[in-house]
Amino acid sequence: MHNRRQVLTPDALEMMDTIERTGSFAAAARELGKVPSALTYSVRQLEDALDVLLFDRSSRQARLTAAGEELLREGRHLLAQIDAVANRVQRVASGWETQLTLAIDGVISQGPVFDLVEAFYALQPPTRLKVRHEVLSGTWEALASGHADLALGVGAARSDNPDIRVELLGEMAFCFVxxxxxxxxxxxEPLPATELMRHRVIAVADTTRNLEGLTVGILPGQDVLTLPSLRDKQEALRRGLGCGHMPQYLVQSDLATGSLVRKAVDQPQRVASLNLAWRHKGREPGKALQWWLEHLRHPATRTALLSNAPVCA
Incomplete structure (x- = not known):
C-alpha cells in the first residue's frame, strides 16, 4: 500500500477538483495536459493509499462516492490553507510580524481599542493579534517578561530595561463614588480619611505574577473587597458593597442616572499618568508594531483611549 502522505499531495487534490469540475476523466486530462490513462492511474494510487473508492465505476460520468466527496471537500480547504500560508509567508518576509501581543491595562477604554483592531484588520495583514488584559504592575510585567510586544496603560515609567521604550499616553482623572x-x-463633604476607614473599599487585583503587587487608594486597616476587573468593581459599587475610586469616563452614565454618587474626599484628586511602552530590542519595529505606534501617537486616539470616545483611524 502506498504511503498516504506520498500520494495525498496538493497535485492529487487539484486533480480531484479538476475531475469533479469538468465532469470526466478525459476532460480533466485535457485541462491538466495529461493522457486519461495517467489520470486513471493516479486516482487508483490515491484509492489504494486511502483504501477507499473515490469514484463510482458503474457510471460513465466521473461521479464521486461519499468518500470522494469528503476528500474533495476537505482537500479544497487544505488547498485554500496552503495558498493562505504561502501568502502569509511572503508578507512576513516583507517585514510583518507573525504575531503581535498587546497588554492592555483595565483602565484603558475597550471601545477605542476595538476601533483600532478593526482598522488594523482592514489592512488584511499577515500578523495575528493577541490581546492580554492586565492590571497595574501586571501590564508592565507582561511587556518586561517578553509575553507582550506593546503595553497600553503602564502606570509608571520604568527605566531598568534597555529593551523597552516608554512614551506618555496621557492623564486619566479618577473620582470617588x-x-x-x-x-x-x-x-x-469632604469625607475625611477617618470616616473612609470605617467602610469597605473595593479594589481590582494587580495581575502581576512575579513583581510586588500595587495597591491604590486603600487606607491602613481598611476592609477590602478585591475583584478581578474594573467592570466587576463598577457593579459592586452600584450594589453598595463598598466605596472606591473609578475612572471618571467609566462612571459618567452612572452619575447621570444616579446609580452612583460622586463624593469629595479630604485628599487631592487622583490623576494617573498612563504610558504606552513597547519592546524594541535594538532594531526597527516590524510593520505591525509600526502601525500601532503611528496610530497611538495621534492625539485624538490617545484621548479616546482615556475617555471612551470613538477612534477615527
Missing part, C-alpha cells in the same frame, strides 16, 4: 444607598452617600 458610592451607591446612593451607601452610608457615605449622605455624609457631608
Amino acid at each position: 458610592v451607591a446612593p444607598h451607601h452610608p457615605l452617600a449622605s455624609l457631608p
Whole structure:
C-alpha cells in the first residue's frame, strides 16, 4: 500500500477538483495536459493509499462516492490553507510580524481599542493579534517578561530595561463614588480619611505574577473587597458593597442616572499618568508594531483611549 502522505499531495487534490469540475476523466486530462490513462492511474494510487473508492465505476460520468466527496471537500480547504500560508509567508518576509501581543491595562477604554483592531484588520495583514488584559504592575510585567510586544496603560515609567521604550499616553482623572444607598452617600463633604476607614473599599487585583503587587487608594486597616476587573468593581459599587475610586469616563452614565454618587474626599484628586511602552530590542519595529505606534501617537486616539470616545483611524 502506498504511503498516504506520498500520494495525498496538493497535485492529487487539484486533480480531484479538476475531475469533479469538468465532469470526466478525459476532460480533466485535457485541462491538466495529461493522457486519461495517467489520470486513471493516479486516482487508483490515491484509492489504494486511502483504501477507499473515490469514484463510482458503474457510471460513465466521473461521479464521486461519499468518500470522494469528503476528500474533495476537505482537500479544497487544505488547498485554500496552503495558498493562505504561502501568502502569509511572503508578507512576513516583507517585514510583518507573525504575531503581535498587546497588554492592555483595565483602565484603558475597550471601545477605542476595538476601533483600532478593526482598522488594523482592514489592512488584511499577515500578523495575528493577541490581546492580554492586565492590571497595574501586571501590564508592565507582561511587556518586561517578553509575553507582550506593546503595553497600553503602564502606570509608571520604568527605566531598568534597555529593551523597552516608554512614551506618555496621557492623564486619566479618577473620582470617588458610592451607591446612593451607601452610608457615605449622605455624609457631608469632604469625607475625611477617618470616616473612609470605617467602610469597605473595593479594589481590582494587580495581575502581576512575579513583581510586588500595587495597591491604590486603600487606607491602613481598611476592609477590602478585591475583584478581578474594573467592570466587576463598577457593579459592586452600584450594589453598595463598598466605596472606591473609578475612572471618571467609566462612571459618567452612572452619575447621570444616579446609580452612583460622586463624593469629595479630604485628599487631592487622583490623576494617573498612563504610558504606552513597547519592546524594541535594538532594531526597527516590524510593520505591525509600526502601525500601532503611528496610530497611538495621534492625539485624538490617545484621548479616546482615556475617555471612551470613538477612534477615527
